[in-house]
Amino acid sequence: xxQEAAPGVKVVANVDSxxxxxxxxxxxQPDLVFLDVQMPEHDGFWLAERMKGIKHQSRIVFVTAYDExxxxxxxxxxxxxxxxPVAPERMKQVIDRFNNENDQEDLHKKLENLTYYLxxxxxxxxxxxxxxxxxxxxxxxxxxxxxxxxxxxASGEKYLICSSLLSLExxxxxxxxxxxxxxxxxxxxxLEKYYRNSKQVVLSSxxxxxTLKASASGVKRLMEI
Numbered sequence: 724x725x726q727e728a729a730p731g732v733k734v735v736a737n738v739d740s741x742x743x744x745x746x747x748x749x750x751x752q753p754d755l756v757f758l759d760v761q762m763p764e765h766d767g768f769w770l771a772e773r774m775k776g777i778k779h780q781s782r783i784v785f786v787t788a789y790d791e792x793x794x795x796x797x798x799x800x801x802x803x804x805x806x807x808p809v810a811p812e813r814m815k816q817v818i819d820r821f822n823n824e825n826d827q828e829d830l831h832k833k834l835e836n837l838t839y840y841l842x843x844x845x846x847x848x849x850x851x852x853x854x855x856x857x858x859x860x861x862x863x864x865x866x867x868x869x870x871x872x873x874x875x876x877a878s879g880e881k882y883l884i885c886s887s888l889l890s891l892e893x894x895x896x897x898x899x900x901x902x903x904x905x906x907x908x909x910x911x912x913x914l915e916k917y918y919r920n921s922k923q924v925v926l927s928s929x930x931x932x933x934t935l936k937a938s939a940s941g942v943k944r945l946m947e948i
Contacts, residue, residue: 724811725757729818741765745773752779755821757805760787784817846894848874848884855882859898863931865891865908877913879930901948903941917945 725732732755736747740763748756760767771783782802786809803817847856857876866873867888874882884891892900892908899911909926916925922937924945937945 724809724814725818728811728815729822732818739763741767741770744770748774748777748779748781753781755784755802756781757784757786760785782821848882848886850882850884855884857882859895859900860910860912862895862900862910863913863926863928864910864933864935865895865900867906875931875933877928877931901941901944903935903937903945905938907935907941909935911948914948 725734735751735753738744738747742765744756744758744762747753758767758770762770767785767787774781774783784802785804786807787804788807803820805813805817845856845858847854857874861877863875863877865888866875868883870887872884872886872888872891874884876882886894888902888906888908892902895908900908901911902908903924909924913926913928913931914924915927917923917937918925922942923934924937926933926935
């Protein structure tokens, strides 16, 4: 499929494990690596982590059947990604993009971002009777409730957690959240509308639709998006 998509591409190695992949990287110093996530003994992330120590910077294309949140991480942290089963037209797009890509962002930075997004996407919060583990990107907004916070999920579920909105804001800072008032912290990925006159924002998902009022400082933050 690769040879059909790009006849000029030379395949220098084809390996079946992360360890063999590391050896091939050192031996051949390829420009582009198609890296499967699931491999025997060690996964693709194990190999990606060790690529930080290799002077030659190969570009990574992850090949994966992973779910959507991981794919989003790949978009920010790898050159590109392919989902299984791989479509020939997508393979051609990847090769064309590689040939035309001028952005030579440091590979080490991309790998650091990958590790960060994968490790931080799932968050643990204490509740009165235990704890919950949720994905940050599935939180629509958070509401202050005295010294606690109410987390509102895209699914429609709500959780009362043992964290103030201030501490929650700090924990969600690496993600797409902004404080729009003393009482509300919103995920801008769910922001649908902003009404200037009423200073109201509309957030929506498949199961949630809510209108919230922004403070003067919150409006300023919204204008900076």
